[in-house]
């Protein structure tokens with residue numbers, strides 16, 4: 001189980017998130033939603049150690065993640081961040097192969113097993129025909145799918161994703177979230193789309209102004225009032241057959 005305990009982060013000038021606590025149980029699919037600038041990426045970066053909280057702690061099975069080495073963390077948690085990756089001209093195969101590094105010794109070459117996993121991961125995101133293409137030549141959505149394949153190739157029990165559906169067309173959004181769900185991995189992901197969040201997440205955390213506004217099952221949390229409070233727009237939220245439908249005015 002992963003938990004963030006009263007995590008705060010600030011720069012010298014400004015407080016960005018304050019006292020956010022969150023838990024992700026094994027096998028759960030947990031979403032973080034909230035308007036632009038509400039602190040979703042900052043929270044995730046504090047969790048996956050790209051930033052160091054000014055107070056609070058991140059625990060993985062009760063042990064502080066902040067005290068683990070990056071390699072130890074990478075054996076347990078794969079990350080798909082929003083930062084644009086690799087400005088060097090790697091092939092798609094090489095980028096996905098990087099997901100295998102935490103499983104290898106220093107300068108140990110990829111073996112047949114690694115190559116099999118790389119190919120299988122690319123198949124899972126429908127990018128198997130791009131193996132030899134230059135990563136930099138891909139479209140935004142293709143790059144995103146390759147980075148998700150790299151996270152899958154890491155064979156971790158948990159994946160943290162920052163807006164994984166960015167750049168993806170609606171078909172790829174559904175396919176990507178479905179494959180993450182079907183993988184039975186523990187997933188923590190920032191999402192913007194409330195319909196997708198309600199369809200895929202077991203629980204969601206709602207951020208506003210760098211604080212946790214509320215959390216719970218999507219069905220209990222997503223409402224017209226919440227949409228109004230977060231985004232200052234009106235929406236009707238319907239529930240039918242345990243599904244949520246959102247009609248924005």
Ligand SMILES: Nc1ncnc2c1ncn2[C@@H]1O[C@H](COP(=O)(O)OP(=O)(O)OP(=O)(O)O)[C@@H](O)[C@H]1O
Nearest residue numbers: 011014016034035036037038039040041042043190
């Ligand atoms: N290094 C920094 N210095 C100053 N402000 C920062 C810094 N990093 C982030 N911020 C600000 O903190 C706020 C939260 O940013 P963050 O990227 O976490 O939001 P977000 O919820 O992920 O937004 P989005 O939905 O637009 O991706 C924003 O207002 C951002 O401008």
